[in-house]
Amino acid sequence: GAGVSQSPSNKVTEKGKDVELRCDPISGHTALYWYRQSLGQGLEFLIYFQGNSAPDKSGLPSDRFSAERTGGSVSTLTIQRTQQEDSAVYLCASSLNSGPYYEQYFGPGTRLTVT
Amino acid sequence: AQRVTQPEKLLSVFKGAPVELKCNYSYSGSPELFWYVQYSRQRLQLLLRHISRESIKGFTADLNKGETSFHLKKPFAQEEDSAMYYCALKIGARQLTFGSGTQLTVLP
Secondary structure (H helix, E strand, O other), X not given: OOOOEEEOOEEEEOOOOOEEEEEEOOOOOOEEEEEXXXXXXXXXXXXXXXXXXXXXXOOOOOOOEEEEXXXXXXXXXXXXXXXXXXXXXXXXXXXXXXXXXXXXXEOOOEEEEEO | OOEEEXXXXXXXXXXXXXXXXXXXXXXXXXXXXXXXXXOOOOOOEEEEEHHHOOOEOOEEEOOEOOOOEOOEEEOOOOHHHOEEEXXXXXXXXXXXXXXXXXXXXXEO
């Protein structure tokens, strides 16, 4: 079956503009995660959705970042008033459930460049 | 807070040589440990997890709670092993906490 998909694959935006990044998880997966991969910084957790529970937003770096998950499926990560330090690859992952025994499947990422 | 440390950003070995990618973690409880791999132009994927005690593509990793380490080892490296490797831990239902990664290059 299809894996996790993300769109767009690349996004170039001007500083100060808002951007929306989309993630389509694997069908039936209840858990969805957003991570950020910055050059030399490794992978940084941003936000996590599990079913109908309130999302864990503890990794969001500022209030310019927000995310929603509609109908327990597709998720959108929104960055308002983008800054150059937001430039990174944004990865989405989904898993069947959230426990440690469930593998997270990653999407190909969206490369965001803020000029 | 939990933390994962991968001390080597870059590691080069010759084909056929043993390879060890180091990973240390800080967490007082019993986390679940994983190794993820990202080959060139491919997406991040799970390589192995300590709870499975498995060997994948010749790689093994043993959890040493005394040393809080989860080093990844392979006795004979192959050129196709060249990739970025991330060690990660998970506590219960929470998100993965990743190390900063080690870029492995296997030279011919």
